[in-house]
Amino acid sequence: MISKQIRAVFSNQAFSMLLILIAMWFVLSLLSPYFFTVGNLSEITLQTAVIGIIAAGETLIIISGGIDLSVGSIFACSGVLGGLVLQTTANLPAALLTTILFGGILGLLNGFFITRLRVPPFIATLGMLGIARGFALILSRGIPIFGLDPQYLWIGQGKVLNVIPVPTIILLLVFALVFFVAHYTRFGRFAYAIGSNAEASVLSGINLKLVTLCIYGGGGLLCGVASIIESARLATIQPAGGSGYELLAIGAVVIGGTSLFGGEGNVIATLIGAIIETTIRNGLNILGVNAFWQYVVNGGVIIAAVAVDQLKRQL
């Protein structure tokens, strides 16, 4: 009985990922005295915030059987539009709202391509990857936006109680929210059902198109949120920013064990997946490995994670 429970806990993807994370931390703290310091650990959560928030939305998309390759471009395009609003109106709430909502609109557009025009998610979001990136560059004329409000910068650089970075708090709030949506709303249940069997879901009376639209819209909103955090942290809005983030976001999702076939997955495991990715980057930095190698390691880890998952399925 007890052994059964233990096995159940171990077979839980989130838990096994947590063990791997702890093991990585342990090894890295042996390798570098700098690693296991409050400063560095809080840096890791800070660095995780941007990718983690994008990956939270991506998790629901992948659970529903889809994929979003356009997250990095939506991230940049929504940030640029918000930055332009800030420059012209100097109205901070309006700028923040613009960034988030425009991200949502671009996400809805993905959903529109998929549900109404019947373009497969891979192609629809690949197209959006180009379109949104283009508009980010067109709107900003390719020039980064500087001179952001100090209040704006606080979102990326501020600390609550002088310890906890604001992005870390936003990250946790986003995950709490997405977890709640996934498990305590009808919408979340339908996202899983659609990913598990779209036809059976339709024949059970689920509004497939509406749910799909909302899933991609939500993913877009979170790209907007992530965009604000990154630009506030770097004190600039980069129209070329966020490129390659789809690799990191999808990577966090699959490292967390969410099935690319849909219907199965766990938002909390995605958070741990994102922290693992950050830890790898952070660790390689501390160990003085050339930054270019980070891409190689990251890509390799993603393939390894899915390969291990496939092996486990065969057992």
Add this chain to the structure above:
Amino acid sequence: MESLLKLQDISKSFYGVKVLKNVNFDLCKGEAHALLGENGAGKSTLIKILSGAYKLDSGKIIFKGKEIHSSYGPKGAEDLGIVTIYQNFHLVPHLSVAENLALRRFTTEKGILINWPVVYKEAETALQKINFPIDARSKVKDLSVAKKQMLEIAIALSKRAEIIIMDEPTAALSKKETEVLFEMIGQLKAQGIGIIYVSHKLEEIKQVGDRVTILRDGKNIATLNLREAELREIIRLMIGREMAIEQQEKTDANGDPVMALEDVRNQHFVRPLNLMVREHEILGITGLVGAGKTELARAMFGADKIDTGKMYLQGKEVEISSPRRAVKSGIGYLPEDRDAKGLCLNMGVRENLTLAFLAKLKRIFLDRRSETRLVRATIKSVQIRARNASQQVKYLSSGNKQKVVFGKWLEANCQLLILDEPTMGIDIGARKEIYDLVHRFIEKPRKAVIFISSDINEILEIADRILVISDRSIVADLQARDTNKQEIIQFSMRLINQAG
């Protein structure tokens, strides 16, 4: 006539169940020998043994006077010249007719380059041999079903077939195309090729066959000369003595109509459909494969659009334009293919049970506690045997899977339940449980069931009233207690018509 093939005392079991018991069969050169029997009589098992897909347990296969090793495999069957043409074609749709004909060449010949002129020339010769005009350059996906079938025959001939097995070859053919096929069969016979012809359609068998062998419950019942045999006699031999059907209490439903269709047409039903099911009634729908049973279910559930006509639920006109509308109006549907269309296999029993219920709600949040209560009650009332409510549905037996789908519609509190082949692939014990669920369901007020099945015994057992459907129209409306299997089969084959 010269004997081509002799099967002697063929037996075959699956998991301890004997599906073929000492079956004998023989085929002469230039003969079309029909194989007849109900679902589960053993026809397809016999064919699969011949085509090398199954190994037989005991018995002899004598091919052209010589006994051959009984387990030769699909490749061995082809080498012998035994070719099977299945209902779903083994053609590559995006390649041309000539390429399909030459596929074997491509894979077996050495060398890198393809000699296209030879490929086309051989294709044309092969097509000429069957005397059928198909352009060798046209893509297979653009061909009609009949032409694909002809192409399969051409391929079979190019493999030097001596025996061609045809499994329900006319299922998707029009009348005219069927004629062409029969002409083709005549030519094949003239060339000395033996045909084994499997079909439900008696008329056809009589038209095309020389002899017929009737199987029932895995046994030879008779081999008759078709020129002399009477249709009635064949049917009697096929279904056997009337089984004593367990007569459930049949209600003479005179309650209010729960659902009615009035002159409904759609893409599948060119002729108008009219039907009605009353409170407390189990309306059985039966018919041959391809008669349009599933299409009818899908039309009633909004899965296929209704073009014209009216639909009434509980006396009120409704517009069921989508499954979503159907669910909201209180219709439930158990699809024929429950794994592909009825269940979210990698989700839990719990999530599957409440799916339709949740789809009907208007709330945002889940009330997990009342969901748990609801799920627990349903698992108990429909008796789903699962380890716990969160066990993934894919690990359940087919009977338990079906109970999950059933439970889903009970939770959604639907009034009309459309069951499409609900007991297919389900063992006898679980079958009884499903029947009980159906009976319990219709006891409640304002409820009715439409029970679709091609198993006539089952329909006679469970239904109060039976509609027979044939070639996409309803050909008979019978009280279950006043009819019998023979009559239903005759209706479904259009051998008799209902007055009025």
